[in-house]
Each structure stands twice: as C-alpha cells, then as structure tokens.
Amino acid sequence: MRSLPSDKQVNEDVYFCHGTPNNDLVYLLEDVSRGYALLRSDSEIIDLLAGQKSKLICCGHTHIPRAVSLSSGQLIVNPGSVGLQAYTDEDPVVHSMENYNYHASYSIVEKIRSEWVVQNIKVPYDYQSAVTESKKRNRNDWVHFLSTGRRI
Structure with missing residues (x-):
C-alpha cells in the first residue's frame, strides 16, 4: 500500500514530510525489519531522501525524537510525539x-549564525486523560504505551 506524501517545502532550506519525501508510510530514519527501531545508515537515509536537498528536513512517523546530521550536510529532525x-x-x-x-x-529548531540548533524537549502532560479514554475503548495496549512509553 502506497501513501501519497503530505510534504511541504517551506523555503529553500526547510522541508517537512511525515515519512519520506515519497511515502508517508516509510520511516526515514529508522529500519524496523528486526522488530525494533534501528537508525539507518547515512547512505540509506540519503537514498530515501530521493534527491531532496534542503538543509533542514523535519520528519515524523516513528514518534522517536532525534536529530541526525548527514554526510550531505543535511540535518534531519524528528520531534517525537506529543x-x-x-x-x-x-x-x-x-x-x-x-x-x-x-x-x-517536541523540538525547537533555530538557525544561529548559519548553523541549525536543535533542542529536543520532553515535558510532562496529563497522559492519564488519554489512558482513561483508552480504557473506555478497551485499548489496553494503548493504556500501556501511554503510561510507560514502552512496548508490551
């Protein structure tokens, strides 16, 4: 199943995508073929960029916050999940x-003296409300995920 990308070229330097530039359902930074997230190699990530040359690429999909610098001079930022x-x-x-x-x-990214500075920030929130809603829907898997941040 292929998903059309919901990407956005913000300006010459900044590009947003959910997964990869070509597919919202493919993880840009992580390989999950072993059942867990393993950071892809530099060359794999560059290949998945499919020619996207922006200096800052913000992606998502994995819910794992990270900032990865590539040999191409590009910076890939995933803010994680709210x-x-x-x-x-x-x-x-x-x-x-x-x-x-x-x-x-979430992440704050700013350009300071021609360099991108990334702050990956974690903050507490009322996750118990989400747990309560998950219980109402008999989603015990989500209760666990929301309460612990860990797989079952």
Whole structure:
C-alpha cells in the first residue's frame, strides 16, 4: 500500500514530510525489519531522501525524537510525539517503537549564525486523560504505551 506524501517545502532550506519525501508510510530514519527501531545508515537515509536537498528536513512517523546530521550536510529532525510515546505496528513487519517514558516531546529548531540548533524537549502532560479514554475503548495496549512509553 502506497501513501501519497503530505510534504511541504517551506523555503529553500526547510522541508517537512511525515515519512519520506515519497511515502508517508516509510520511516526515514529508522529500519524496523528486526522488530525494533534501528537508525539507518547515512547512505540509506540519503537514498530515501530521493534527491531532496534542503538543509533542514523535519520528519515524523516513528514518534522517536532525534536529530541526525548527514554526510550531505543535511540535518534531519524528528520531534517525537506529543501523545503516544510507544506503539506496535504490523506494517511493514511487526515492530515496536519506544521512548521509555510518558512525556510529550517536541523540538525547537533555530538557525544561529548559519548553523541549525536543535533542542529536543520532553515535558510532562496529563497522559492519564488519554489512558482513561483508552480504557473506555478497551485499548489496553494503548493504556500501556501511554503510561510507560514502552512496548508490551
């Protein structure tokens, strides 16, 4: 199943995408073929960029906050997740993503003297409200993910 990208070229230097520039369902930074998230090699990430040359690329999809500098001079930033710090998915293979805590995460990225500065920030939030809603829907997996940031 292929998903059309929901990307956005903000300006010459900044590009946003959910997964990769060509597919919202493919993780840009992580390989999950072993059932867990493993950071891809520099060359794999560059290949998945499919010619996207922006200096700052902000992606998501994995819910794992990180900033990765590439040999191409590009910086890839994933801010993480505001409200689901772990999950298990079956596509492309059964795999789990984990942040190991329940805190919301986001990133602040600013350009200072021609360099990108990234702050990955984790903050507490009322995750118990999300846990309560998950219980109402009999989503015990989400109760665990939201409470612990860990896979089951």
